[in-house]
Amino acid sequence: MPIEVLMPALSPTMTEGKLAKWLKKEGDAVKSGDVLAEIETDKATMEVEAVDEGRVGKLLVAEGTDNVAVNTPIAILLEEGESEVTNLSTAEESTPKTAARPAVQGEAPAASTLPAAADAGGPAAPPPSEEDRFFDRTVKKTVREALRDAMAEEMRRDPKVFLMGEEVAQYQGAYKVSQNLLQEFGPERVIDTPITEHGFAGLGVGAAFKGLRPIVEFMTFNFAMQAIDQIINSAAKTLYMSGGQMGCPIVFRGPNGAAARVAAQHSQDYASWYAHCPGLKVVAPYSASDFKGLMKAAIRDPNPVIFLENEILYGHSFDVPESEDFIVPIGRAKVLRRGRDVTIVAYSLMVAHALAAAETLAGEGIEAEVIDLRTIRPLDVHTIVESVKKTNRLVSVEEGWPVCGIGSELAALMMEHAFDHLDAPVVRVHGVDVPMPYAANLEKLALPQPENIVAAAKQVCYR
Amino acid sequence: MAAPRRRTKAPSDTVSSNTAPQASPEELLRYYRDMLLIRRFEEKSGQLYGMGLIGGFCHLYIGQEAVVVGIQAALKDGDSVITSYRDHGHMLACGMDPKGVMAELTGRRGGYSKGKGGSMHMFSREKAFFGGHGIVGAQVPLGTGLAFAHKYSGDGGVCTCYLGDGAVNQGQVYESFNMAALWKLPVIYIIENNKYAMGTAQERASAGELHQRGASYGIPGHQVNGMNVLDVKAAADEWVPWVREGNGPVILELKTYRYRGHSMSDPAKYRTKEEVEKMRTESDPIDQMKKLLLDSGIADEDKLKEIDREVKAVVSEAAEFAQQSPEPDPSELWTDVLIES
Numbered sequence: 003m004p005i006e007v008l009m010p011a012l013s014p015t016m017t018e019g020k021l022a023k024w025l026k027k028e029g030d031a032v033k034s035g036d037v038l039a040e041i042e043t044d045k046a047t048m049e050v051e052a053v054d055e056g057r058v059g060k061l062l063v064a065e066g067t068d069n070v071a072v073n074t075p076i077a078i079l080l081e082e083g084e085s086e087v088t089n090l091s092t093a094e095e096s097t098p099k100t101a102a103r104p105a106v107q108g109e110a111p112a113a114s115t116l117p118a119a120a121d122a123g124g125p126a127a128p129p130p131s132e133e134d135r136f137f138d139r140t141v142k143k144t145v146r147e148a149l150r151d152a153m154a155e156e157m158r159r160d161p162k163v164f165l166m167g168e169e170v171a172q173y174q175g176a177y178k179v180s181q182n183l184l185q186e187f188g189p190e191r192v193i194d195t196p197i198t199e200h201g202f203a204g205l206g207v208g209a210a211f212k213g214l215r216p217i218v219e220f221m222t223f224n225f226a227m228q229a230i231d232q233i234i235n236s237a238a239k240t241l242y243m244s245g246g247q248m249g250c251p252i253v254f255r256g257p258n259g260a261a262a263r264v265a266a267q268h269s270q271d272y273a274s275w276y277a278h279c280p281g282l283k284v285v286a287p288y289s290a291s292d293f294k295g296l297m298k299a300a301i302r303d304p305n306p307v308i309f310l311e312n313e314i315l316y317g318h319s320f321d322v323p324e325s326e327d328f329i330v331p332i333g334r335a336k337v338l339r340r341g342r343d344v345t346i347v348a349y350s351l352m353v354a355h356a357l358a359a360a361e362t363l364a365g366e367g368i369e370a371e372v373i374d375l376r377t378i379r380p381l382d383v384h385t386i387v388e389s390v391k392k393t394n395r396l397v398s399v400e401e402g403w404p405v406c407g408i409g410s411e412l413a414a415l416m417m418e419h420a421f422d423h424l425d426a427p428v429v430r431v432h433g434v435d436v437p438m439p440y441a442a443n444l445e446k447l448a449l450p451q452p453e454n455i456v457a458a459a460k461q462v463c464y465r
Numbered sequence: 466m467a468a469p470r471r472r473t474k475a476p477s478d479t480v481s482s483n484t485a486p487q488a489s490p491e492e493l494l495r496y497y498r499d500m501l502l503i504r505r506f507e508e509k510s511g512q513l514y515g516m517g518l519i520g521g522f523c524h525l526y527i528g529q530e531a532v533v534v535g536i537q538a539a540l541k542d543g544d545s546v547i548t549s550y551r552d553h554g555h556m557l558a559c560g561m562d563p564k565g566v567m568a569e570l571t572g573r574r575g576g577y578s579k580g581k582g583g584s585m586h587m588f589s590r591e592k593a594f595f596g597g598h599g600i601v602g603a604q605v606p607l608g609t610g611l612a613f614a615h616k617y618s619g620d621g622g623v624c625t626c627y628l629g630d631g632a633v634n635q636g637q638v639y640e641s642f643n644m645a646a647l648w649k650l651p652v653i654y655i656i657e658n659n660k661y662a663m664g665t666a667q668e669r670a671s672a673g674e675l676h677q678r679g680a681s682y683g684i685p686g687h688q689v690n691g692m693n694v695l696d697v698k699a700a701a702d703e704w705v706p707w708v709r710e711g712n713g714p715v716i717l718e719l720k721t722y723r724y725r726g727h728s729m730s731d732p733a734k735y736r737t738k739e740e741v742e743k744m745r746t747e748s749d750p751i752d753q754m755k756k757l758l759l760d761s762g763i764a765d766e767d768k769l770k771e772i773d774r775e776v777k778a779v780v781s782e783a784a785e786f787a788q789q790s791p792e793p794d795p796s797e798l799w800t801d802v803l804i805e806s
Contacts, residue, residue: 008515008516010514010515010516011514011515011516011517012515012729012730013729013730014520014521014522014730016730034508035724035745043730045730046730046731046732046734047732048730048732049732050515051511053508053509053511053512072517073516073517164617190617195644196640196643196644196647198640198643198644200606200636200637200640201606201609201637201640201641201643201644202606202640202644203606204603204605204606204607204609204610204637204641205606205607205609205610205613205641205644206610207606207607207610208547208595208606208607208608208609208610208611208612208613208614209610209611209613209614209617210610211595211607211610211611212545212595212610212611212614212615213614213618214613214614214617214618231600231603232603232606232607232637235599235600235603236598236600236603236607240586240588240596241801241802241803241804242581242801242802243578243581243582243586243588243596243597244577244578244582244586244587244588244596244801245576245577245578245579245580245581245582245588245801246579246800246801246804247577247578247588247589247590248588248590248595248596249804280802281802281803283803302806303806304804304806305803305804305806
C-alpha cells in the first residue's frame with residue numbers, strides 16, 4: 003500500500019512551513035534516514051528524513067510552495083514491488099493520518115482560579131484539630147527548644163528522619179536549634195554539610211524520592227535562593243509530573259525574614275515566594291507550641307514543606323504542651339484574641355506586633371480580632387472569612403514586600419469570598435518596598451511597627 | 466582507601482576496551498535487540514512528532530543506544546537510575562513498558578505520568594527509574610541523594626546518574642561530586658558526551674577533559690568508547706562493583722554521538738553532514754553488533770530479521786496504544802499536586 007509522507011511539524015509551535023527543496027525525485031529509492039526534503043520554518047531550515055523504505059511514487063507539493071500546513075500529504079512512497087501510483091486518487095482521499103490528532107476528550111474545565119470544591123458554600127473548613135486538649139499540662143519553652151524537641155521526638159519515632167545542613171551537627175546549629183541532636187542520633191542522622199545549598203537541597207530531594215524523610219536546614223532562607231530550583235522544580239513539581247508516583251516527604255527549614263542590622267542580603271521574607279507555588283506547603287508559626295506542633299506535622303507530612311522560622315523568635319518563651327502526642331495540623335489558622343471591630347491577620351514575628359497593636363487599640367475602644375495564620379499555604383481562608391463576616395474589616399500584616407505579597411492575596415480572597423461583608427477596603431501593612439537598609443533608624447522605618455498596625459486598624463474603622 | 470590498586474588508575478587513563486569479557490550469545494542478542502528497540506522507538510517518536518501527535522520538546526536518543534544498554538546490563542535489581550530529558554532510551558533499557566512511554570509522549574492517560582509529564586518527565590517507581598528531569602544538571606544532586614538513600618538504608622544498591630556534556634558545566638554537579646566523594650556515596654556518574662551541548666561543541670564550552678572533572682575530589686574518571694556496547698559493558702562491569710563495595714563515586718565519560726538534532730526543532734547547522742554520516746557508517750553501535758553477531762555465527766540474517774520484526778511489532782503496538790489511549794480526564798488537572806495526608 004502506498005505510504006503518504008505528511009508535512010511534518012518541526013517545532014512545538016509550527017503550523018505551516020515552506021517546502022523549500024526536494025532532495026529526492028520521483029522514482030528514487032528511499033531508505034529510512036534519507037533526507038527527502040528541506041523545509042523552512044519561521045526559525046530555521048530543516049531536513050525531513052524518511053521513516054519508511056520504498057521508492058518515491060509521486061511528489062504532491064512542488065518545491066518552493068509556501069504555507070504548506072502541517073500534516074498535508076507532500077509525497078507518496080511506494081513499497082517494494084508496488085508499481086506506479088495506480089490509485090493515487092484513493093491515496094489522496096484516504097488521508098487517515100491527517101485526522102490523527104485526537105478529538106478533545108470530554109469538556110475542558112472552565113477556567114477558574116479555584117478548585118471546584120472550594121467554590122460552593124464559601125471556602126472549605128480547615129482540617130480538624132485536637133491541639134487544644136493538650137494545653138492542660140504545659141511547660142515554658144523557647145521556640146528554639148520547641149523546634150529541637152519536635153525534631154528529636156520525630157527522629158526517635160521514625161528512623162527514616164534525618165537532619166542535614168550547615169553546622170547542624172558538631173557546632174550544634176548556627177542558631178543552636180539542633181542542640182544535642184548529634185549526641186543522641188549520631189553522625190549518620192545529623193549531618194554537617196559543606197556550604198553547598200543547591201547541592202544538599204537537591205540531594206535531600208533525591209533521598210526523599212527514595213523514601214527517606216529529610217529535614218534540610220538552611221542557615222537562613224536567604225541562602226535557599228541558591229537552592230530554589232531544586233525546591234520548586236524538583237521537590238514541588240515532581241509528584242504532578244510523575245502522575246502521583248514520586249512523593250517528596252521533605253522539610254526545608256530555617257530562619258526567614260529580618261533579624262537585626264544584617265542588611266539587604268540577609269533580611270528578606272520569603273513567605274509569598276514559596277506560597278506562590280503549587281506542590282508546596284508553607285508554614286510560618288509564631289508561638290513555641292505552634293513551632294513544635296507544626297514541625298511534627300511537617301515531618302510527618304508526605305509532601306514538601308517550607309518551614310519558615312524567625313531568628314528573633316528563637317529566644318521567646320511560650321507555654322508548650324508536655325505531651326509528645328501534641329501536634330498542630332498544617333492548614334489551620336488560630337484566633338489569638340477575640341474582637342468585634344476589626345480583624346488583624348499576621349504570621350511569624352508580626353503576630354507579636356499585631357497583639358501589641360490590639361492592646362493599644364483596646365485602650366482606645368477598638369476591639370481587634372487577631373488571627374495567626376500559622377500556615378501560609380494552604381491558607382485557612384475559612385477562618386479569616388468567618389472573622390470578617392463579624393468585623394467587616396481586615397488589616398493584613400507581613401514583614402515582606404507589598405507587591406504580590408501575602409496581603410495582596412488576602413485582599414483578593416476577601417473580594418472573592420467576603421465582598422458583601424466588607425465595610426472598608428482591606429488595608430495592607432507590610433515591609434517598605436526597598437532592599438533592607440543597614441542603618442538602625444532606616445531599618446526600623448522599613449519594617450512594620452505596632453503603631454503602623456494601629457493606624458491601619460483605625461483607618462478601616464474610620465477613626 | 467580500600468580500592469584495589471589495579472583499579473585505581475590515574476584519571477587520565479582511557480578504558481578503550483577490546484578486552485571485553487566474553488558475553489554469552491544470549492546476552493549479545495539481547496544487547497542487539499535492546500539497542501534496536503530504542504532506535505526504532507525513537508524513529509517512531511520522530512514520526513509521531515512530525516504528525517503533531519507528540520508536542521513540546523522531544524529529544525531523541527538515536528546514536529547513543531550503546532551507552533544505556535551497556536550500563537544497564539551491569540546493574541542489579543534495586544539499583545536506581547536517573548537522567549535528564551533525553552530519557553526515552555533509559556526508560557526502555559530499565560524495562561519500562563514501551564506503550565506507557567509512548568502514550569506519555571502523546572500526552573494520554575495510559576502514559577507513565579498519566580499524560581502530565583511528557584517526554585522529559587517520566588518515572589517508574591517499580592523499575593527504580595527516577596526521571597526524566599528537564600533542568601540541565603538538576604538530576605545530579607537528585608541522583609546523589611538516591612545514592613545517599615542507598616547508603617543510609619544499607620540496601621546494597623547503587624545509583625547510575627546520567628548527565629550530558631552540557632550539564633558538566635553546571636555548578637550543582639560539582640557540589641554533588643564533593644558530597645559524593647566526601648561521604649563515599651554509591652553513585653556512578655555517567656557523562657554521555659555526544660560532543661554537542663545543544664549547538665555548542667564541547668571544545669567551545671568545556672575546558673579540560675570531562676572524565677577528569679572529579680580529579681580534585683579524588684573521584685576516579687575514565688573515558689570509554691560509548692559507541693560500542695561491549696566496551697561500555699566492560700567499563701560498567703569493572704566500576705559498578707567497585708562503587709557497590711563502598712569505595713565512593715566514579716565518573717565514566719562515554720564518548721558517543723547523536724545523529725539527530727538536540728531536539729526535534731534543531732536544524733543542527735553546527736556540524737557537517739559528513740561528520741554525522743561518518744559516525745553513522747563507521748561507528749554505529751547497532752551495525753557493529755550486527756556484524757559481530759553475523760561474523761561470529763551467533764545469528765544469521767534470518768535470525769536478525771526475526772528480531773527486527775519482533776521489535777517493529779513492539780514499537781507499532783506502542784504507537785497504536787499511544788494514539789488510542791484517551792486524553793486525561795479533565796479532572797486530572799487537579800490531582801497529584803499534593804498527597805492527601
